[in-house]
Amino acid sequence: DTGVSQNPRHKITKRGQNVTFRCDPISEHNRLYWYRQTLGQGPEFLTYFQNEAQLEKSRLLSDRFSAERPKGSFSTLEIQRTEQGDSAMYLCASSLGQGWQPQHFGDGTRLSIL
Amino acid sequence: QQQVKQSPQSLIVQKGGISIINCAYENTAFDYFPWYQQFPGKGPALLIAIRPDVSEKKEGRFTISFNKSAKQFSLHIMDSQPGDSATYFCAAYNTNAGKSTFGDGTTLTVKP
Numbered sequence: 001d002t003g004v005s006q007n008p009r010h011k012i013t014k015r016g017q018n019v020t021f022r023c024d025p026i027s028e029h030n031r032l033y034w035y036r037q038t039l040g041q042g043p044e045f046l047t048y049f050q051n052e053a054q055l056e057k058s059r060l061l062s063d064r065f066s067a068e069r070p071k072g073s074f075s076t077l078e079i080q081r082t083e084q085g086d087s088a089m090y091l092c093a094s095s096l097g098q099g100w101q102p103q104h105f106g107d108g109t110r111l112s113i114l
Numbered sequence: 115q116q117q118v119k120q121s122p123q124s125l126i127v128q129k130g131g132i133s134i135i136n137c138a139y140e141n142t143a144f145d146y147f148p149w150y151q152q153f154p155g156k157g158p159a160l161l162i163a164i165r166p167d168v169s170e171k172k173e174g175r176f177t178i179s180f181n182k183s184a185k186q187f188s189l190h191i192m193d194s195q196p197g198d199s200a201t202y203f204c205a206a207y208n209t210n211a212g213k214s215t216f217g218d219g220t221t222l223t224v225k226p
Contacts, residue, residue, distance in 0.1 A: 004157070033213070042120075042203045042216030043158065056212050091157055100146035100207050103214065105157030 004106035020078045021109045025094030035091040120217025133191040137204035144206035194224045
């Protein structure tokens with residue numbers, strides 16, 4: 001059973017650059033979530049997909065952020081024109097669909113903005 | 115607006131002791147309450163979860179107590195071990211919105 005895989009594990013970039021993260025969920029899971037976690041805080045919900053449909057987006061997800069899940073498999077999260085405040089751990093989780101199901105988290109991508 | 119408040123921020127217990135972490139929520143639309151454990155450099159891992167129509171759930175050394183009228187729930191770790199040293203997050207899930215709201219975490223240190 002391979003878990004949720006996130007790449008890259010670490011990303012260092014200069015302010016103003018674009019970055020893209022990838023998440024590969026557990027294969028039979030049709031729900032995929034993105035969270036952001038800063039030091040000393042719990043994960044904050046960003047968005048989630050049911051198969052390829054993006055069903056919910058947080059107000060935290062400004063127009064610089066975009067997420068996709070083509071074909072309902074892997075997902076990408078892109079941040080355009082990065083800012084210092086974007087520095088955080090970006091976590092992906094997946095679960096089976098319908099109602100509450102345990103969410104399985106990846107180990108995240110840590111983004112550092114210089 | 116912090117919808118899930120968690121306390122304490124940090125906790126130190128002796129090996130074999132009981133660790134207690136508390137959470138309170140505001141939104142009555144939440145309908146599932148999981149607890150997660152997170153080690154440094156790792157993503158959160160589900161420990162145990164409870165529905166609001168159940169007052170207590172136990173799995174091994176971990177017990178959730180739930181008080182629906184007070185909108186509070188807590189995690190009890192019995193016989194705490196040094197390997198339990200981690201950050202613990204409570205969360206509240208809203209089925210209609212399809213998302214979880216997390217508390218800010220409790221860093222637990224179990225001293226040998």
